[in-house]
Amino acid sequence: MNILHIDSAITGDASVSRQLTAKIVAKLTADQPDAAVTYRDLAKGVPAIDNDWFHAVRLSPENPTAEQQALIDISNAYLNEVQAADVLVIGLPIYNFTLTAQLKNWFDQIARAGLSFRYTAEGPEGLLKGKRAIIAYTAAGTPFGSELDFASGYLRHILGFLGITDVEFVPADGLAFDRDAGLARADEALDRIAA
Template identity: 75%
Template sequence: MKILHLDAAITGENSVSRKLTADITAKLQARNPAASVTYRDLNEGVPAIDGAWFEAVRLAPASPSAEQQKLIGISDAYLKEVQDADVLVIGSPVYNFGITAQLKNWLDQIARAGVSFRYTESGPEGLLTGKRAIIAYTAAGTPLGSDLDFASGYLRHMLGFMGITEVEFVAADRLAMDRDAGMARAQQALDQIAA
């Protein structure tokens, strides 16, 4: 088993999502001692896509410049980590009712027509199939699945669009209202995750 462990919280050691992703990864490793883990802290910086990225990565010139090769290499590295993984463990704290900018940038880097998805006569088809994603969803006040939660549905959709349809959530939500209850809900969900 190959695990890709991603964190996106800006709160460092105080992050609940980082604690949960570590717990999820540890549980998977305990059940699969030979599992390998690739770790990436998205808070260290994921470049946003822009016009230069589009020219380099999406338009794929036959003779890319050195700067274009750098942009292609960054995107390819993110994508290869996903392609190589069997399980993605993703920390997704909710900021302003949505996912973090870093996590959005990462999704933009890996959502590539012809590589992670393709368009067919019957509609889009995800190409990153056979993978599982476990999302550590944390929020101070936004309940998972509520009308105010624009994070979990978006994540489920984007991952599914690229072929990752087995998506589970370990949610510690409403932490500002009752932290102990939120953590208890997360622990219960974590206990139910099949390793």
């Protein structure tokens, strides 16, 4: 089993989402000690897609410049990690009711027509099928699944668009109001996660 472990919280060791993703990965590897883990800390920065990215990555020039090749290589590295993974463990801290900018940038980097999805006569088809995603949702005040939560539905949708429909959440919400209760809910959800 190949696990891709992704964190995006900017709060370092104080991050609850980082603590939860580490617990999820520990549970998966305890049950499957031969599992390989690739770790990616998006808080270190993920380039936003822009006009240069579009001309390099999306338009795929036959003879890219050195600058274009660097943009292609970055995007390919992110996508290759996802393609190689059987399980994605993603930390989803909620900032201003939604996902972090770094995590959104990462999805923009890996959503590549012809590689991670394609358009067909029947509509779009995800090409990253057969994978599982476990999401550590953490929020100080945004209840998981509420009308204020613009992140979990987006993650389920974008992962499904890419072909990943086996999506589970380990939510720790309401941390600003009752931290212990929020962490207890996350531990209960974690206990239900099968390896």
